[in-house]
């Protein structure tokens with residue numbers, strides 16, 4: 741595996757290690773193209789900032805710190821600066837502006853919450869049998885794909901829907917179809933594999949195989965060691981083979997500064 745564009749930093753307050761350690765570990769694993777994609781900074785209208793994001797007042801420093809290392813390591817590895825960001829219908833334009841203004845190059849989409857997150861949002865990681873929740877999740881991911889702003893969709897299958905399998909299949913297939921139509925890859929998330937989460941969800945990836953959606957891998961590293969997680973790469977490769985996924989390798993970065 742020569743690329744990984746899904747990496748966090750300590751700034752989101754739930755990851756550890758320095759950027760330098762992540763970079764060194766990536767080089768050790770043979771990664772040639774790497775991207776940092778910490779949780780996008782945002783301040784809600786009442787001043788609230790989510791606990792798990794890069795704080796607004798650290799955003800420029802985040803980009804600058806990575807830029808410095810990018811130059812230092814340029815002979816060994818190509819480093820890019822991005823964010824992992826949700827698609828919140830109410831705040832998308834503003835979040836995109838913030839990401840652009842602080843100098844990020846690319847975005848991956850990760851829909852961690854639904855209903856605009858705050859103040860009345862819902863985590864997409866808790867069990868839900870509500871079809872409304874599922875529909876909202878699918879709407880957000882679909883909108884992100886159509887926006888043309890995202891390099892790929894991280895863990896498109898993170899929603900923990902416990903309702904009818906038929907409804908799940910009918911709704912989630914829409915993401916697979918759009919991914920193919922708009923050529924926006926879906927990420928097999930290696931954090932999900934390494935920590936035994938509800939994703940990768942085989943029901944979802946069977947549909948992705950049928951629809952021939954483009955597929956990429958992402959380490960989703962929250963510590964330096966997992967900036968190259970060899971065991972999970974092997975497991976992800978097995979899934980690709982077993983399910984017949986359309987694995988495309990390195991995704992083409994969409995430069996948000998040119999949008």
Ligand SMILES: [Zn+2]
Pocket residue numbers: 824850851852894895
């Ligand atoms: Zn995520």
Ligand SMILES: [Zn+2]
Pocket residue numbers: 746748824850894960
């Ligand atoms: Zn992540």
